[in-house]
Amino acid sequence: MVSIDKIKVAASLLLVALGVTGFYLVPADQGIVRSLPVVLSLALAGFVLWFSNPGRAFVDYARDSIKEAQKVVFPTRKETWQMTGVVFLFVGVLSLFMWGVDSGLTWVFYDLILGRG
Template sequence: MESVDKFKVVAALLLVVVGVGGYYALPADQGVLRVLAVVLGLALAAMVMWFSQPGRSFVDYARDSVKEAQKVVWPSKKETWQMTGIVFLFVGVLALFMWLVDTGLAWVFYDLILGRD
C-alpha cells in the first residue's frame, strides 16, 4: 500500500473518530445533531476511502460477491419447507433420544447404584 493510501486510511479512521467524538461532545438533548455527527463522519470517511486503493479493492470485492450470489441456485419454497420439516423431525428424534439417555442414566445411578427412592 502506498504512503498516500495509508494517509487516506488514517484520515478515514480519524473522520470516524471525529464523528463519534462529536456525538459525545454535543448535549444529550440534541439527539438529531448527535446522530448527524456520526453519519457525517462515516459518510466523509467512506468518501475518503472511495478514492484509495484499499477502498477500490473493497468495492471490486463487493461487486464480485454480488455477482457470485446471483449465480446461487436458491431452493424453491417446497424444498425449503421439506428441509425445514426434516430438521424439525431430526431435532425431535434427538430430543427424545437425549431424554431417554438422561432418564436411563438417572435410573441407573440413583436407583440401582445409590439405592435412592
C-alpha cells in the same frame, strides 16, 4: 517510507473519530443535529477511502460479492417445507433418544448403584 494510502486510511479513521467526538459534544436533546457529525464524518471518510488502493480493492470485493450472491439458487417453497419437516423429525427423535439415555442413567445410578429408588 509511509505510503499515501496509509495516510488516507489514517485520515479516514481520524475523520470517523472526530465525528464520534462531535456526537458526544452536542447536547443529548438535539436528536438529528447530534447525529449529523457522525453521518458527515462517515461520508467524508468514505470519500477519502474511495481514492485509495484499499478502498478500491474493497469496492471490487463488494462488487464480486454481489455477483456471487446473485448466483445463489434458493429452494422452492415445497423444498423448504420438506427440509423443515426433516429438521423437526430429527429434533423429535434426538430428544426422545436423549430422554431415554437420561432416564436410563438415572435408573442405573440411583436405583441400582446407590439404592435410593
